[in-house]
Amino acid sequence: MFTSLPSFQVALELHIHVLWGLVNQGSLPIAITNIERTNYDARFSSVMVIKADVTAVLNDHSADINKARDAMMMLHDKIRNKYGMIANNMRRIPEPHLLMMFRTVVTYRLRQWNPDVLSGDPDLMYNILHETIALLTFEQAVAAYAYSFTGLTMNHIYDYTILKNFYRNFVFGYMRSNARLENRKPGEPRNVLKNSMVWKQRKQVCPFF
Numbered sequence: 001m002f003t004s005l006p007s008f009q010v011a012l013e014l015h016i017h018v019l020w021g022l023v024n025q026g027s028l029p030i031a032i033t034n035i036e037r038t039n040y041d042a043r044f045s046s047v048m049v050i051k052a053d054v055t056a057v058l059n060d061h062s063a064d065i066n067k068a069r070d071a072m073m074m075l076h077d078k079i080r081n082k083y084g085m086i087a088n089n090m091r092r093i094p095e096p097h098l099l100m101m102f103r104t105v106v107t108y109r110l111r112q113w114n115p116d117v118l119s120g121d122p123d124l125m126y127n128i129l130h131e132t133i134a135l136l137t138f139e140q141a142v143a144a145y146a147y148s149f150t151g152l153t154m155n156h157i158y159d160y161t162i163l164k165n166f167y168r169n170f171v172f173g174y175m176r177s178n179a180r181l182e183n184r185k186p187g188e189p190r191n192v193l194k195n196s197m198v199w200k201q202r203k204q205v206c207p208f209f
Contacts, residue, residue, distance in 0.1 A: 029114060055136060
């Protein structure tokens with residue numbers, strides 16, 4: 001999935017997988033409740049309020065560190081026996097950067113980082129909060145060379161608007177399509193992925209097939 005993408009897109013999609021706890025390409029987001037979403041929609045009045053709030057949280061290095069460590073250990077448990085590209089890359093992210101990401105999530109009392117992709121509305125305050133957490137923690141992680149193993153440097157980082165576009169395309173395009181397909185036909189996204197991988201392998205073995 002990642003090999004043909006620019007390094008900044010590889011790193012951003014990996015960052016989103018980490019926050020979401022989705023440890024392989026076939027992993028799917030879980031549904032959220034209307035109560036969860038409504039609470040955060042009512043809490044924030046604008047995008048600027050969210051961005052200022054998340055920035056302040058990122059500067060508070062002592063906030064909810066124990067809960068963040070628990071979330072990090074849960075991620076390690078998930079990838080312990082996984083050997084796909086996503087899980088392998090997750091193992092290469094230094095622990096301090098994982099803690100920074102999860103600390104930001106738990107500070108907002110979120111059960112987990114889990115945008116409401118099925119709503120189809122990225123501009124809900126709840127979804128903007130998740131987007132802001134993802135992009136600001138991504139910028140911090142990149143600045144600290146957390147994704148240097150992908151070949152990414154700060155010179156590759158585009159402005160916030162372009163990162164936002166890539167984020168929304170991945171979360172509300174690719175991931176939303178998979179979640180909707182799973183709702184209609186449970187297990188079908190994994191079948192599609194499996195068939196796609198088989199087809200690619202056939203093309204590699206016999207390019208004129």
